[in-house]
Amino acid sequence: MLEDQKPSKTSLESMGEFALIDHLTKSATTALPSTLCGIGDDAAVLKHESETVVSTDMLIEGVHFDLAYMPLKHLGYKAVVVNLSDIYAMNAQATQVLVSIAVSNRFTLEALEELYAGIHLACKTYGVDLVGGDTTSSKQGLQLSVTALGEVSKTGAVKRSGAAENELLVVSGDLGAAYMGLQVLARENEVFKANPNHKPDLDPYTYLVERQLKPEARKDIVSLLNALEVKPTSMIDISDGLSSEVLHLCQHSGLGCRIYEDKIPLDPQFIAVCEEFNIDSTTIALSGGEDYELLFTLKQDEYDKIKGNPNLTVIGHMSAKAEGTALVTRGNEVLPLKAQGWRAF
């Protein structure tokens, strides 16, 4: 009577490619008026009233994620969210995504259902339609490729190149938590490998782990800025690390900058864990990466509109190119700001 309580797993070989795609995408109903035709033809058909923005990213098993501590549902969710972040960084509203996966035959149908549950959840949460993709086999591991599309807000697209001298540098949320979340997960995984009976206690690290496993993109910031009638002069997603992205804004806008260590927004849990790991919190906040926050510049006379907003922090200002890119430490030392962001190779 107790046999078969463990549900049997379905191999991908037992389904054809078309049947598999149908199965995984059947709940992908389209909701937006801009989606004229979704999954099921050679291409999706869209009609955007304003300008269209489009961005794409790949996520490779063993490089961008480790299934030892990344549940598949979270992975599906994160794969969509990280692409939406690039759309919001253009001052646009995300509208459609296409998701391609390549999987080895070690994955079962049930595993892919988990992955797609996360993909569908992200689409629902952010109000975007899943309109296409590709499903194929890989020689080894899982590879995902997501393309996100959006429509530019009424105030127009915001590029990296529009900043001017003396404008304020503003960042959303807080920094470094996603990186330390990964360190916590990696440590627990090592303990688990040494002792499989070990029950990890992740309670003190909930916020950090969630920032790593279930990041959110700042759709709310784009809406907030639109509601406040604030148009950033330049904007960028800082998931590759704050310092490298500040430098990108400087480079594209032909400017220097000055940012202040004591202004960088840090969560108390992040500070506590940095102490526990004996790691410098500023280094991680500057270079950890995977914080799907937005960095933008603002004219000084717009400061009153954002003042006191708990989601936004002024961390410094833009300067003339000749003044260089400077980090002012808590001890009032002026150091050159260096990119130590994530390197793909």
Place this chain on the structure above:
Amino acid sequence: MLEDQKPSKTSLESMGEFALIDHLTKSATTALPSTLCGIGDDAAVLKHESETVVSTDMLIEGVHFDLAYMPLKHLGYKAVVVNLSDIYAMNAQATQVLVSIAVSNRFTLEALEELYAGIHLACKTYGVDLVGGDTTSSKQGLQLSVTALGEVSKTGAVKRSGAAENELLVVSGDLGAAYMGLQVLARENEVFKANPNHKPDLDPYTYLVERQLKPEARKDIVSLLNALEVKPTSMIDISDGLSSEVLHLCQHSGLGCRIYEDKIPLDPQFIAVCEEFNIDSTTIALSGGEDYELLFTLKQDEYDKIKGNPNLTVIGHMSAKAEGTALVTRGNEVLPLKAQGWRAF
């Protein structure tokens, strides 16, 4: 004096991710008025006057291509072209592509330059702008993901679902050659592995090998149909095999069909090589796949407009669903048409 004649190879580790992207995409100048902002920001910005179509595909080393006989430049070219084919199949003009690559450290910078030379050549040939992508490392092998965008022609998007009873089934070009090209290349590779001094003579197979290694998408057919003021009622790209795609049109349009074996367009070189390999040419033409041709349906009274065009062949017609999907053989036998297209798993 003769040392260093063999150019040294540059490892990817020696370049940062951003420097690598800059290097590979520096020749990606944008030409189309619909490209407002290309590579270099969080997302590309586009402005399409009519409806936008978008499609994406993954190409995985060891599954979709074998670098033993696929030169990297050809691979880059083909990766773009196969995606454009999906855009043309919607009665649209391709306008932009985004190309993502994941590569293991066995690839050098020079190898990626070859790959991108093919990508840039395809963009130039088809008049599309390279506007984005991602470059990252993989644990093993090379994976590509291409997203193509296009603008629907004045006559509107053509889906798979618009066919009606008695309409003509028309196919562009000829079928089966790409599959036999792959058989020829695989055979030569086996001979080469047994005897590395073997010089392959591919002259008798030029057309077939080119169909496999350097396929072209039928941009010309979309332009031709527009010029002839012919609007297909349904259309599909048949790179997964003629039979499976005829069945897709039938399924989406709620119809049956009747296609005639003796009408299927075959190249003489293809027929000769099928005989040499002792393979049934009709089976390959129906199910070989990788022919980036278009299949569409046409109202009978539009037949005169396409009659005699060497690029277009009427292979049968649509019928009521109850009549099923039939293949009429040269011997006048009526067989059920079966999908034996490429299966990803």
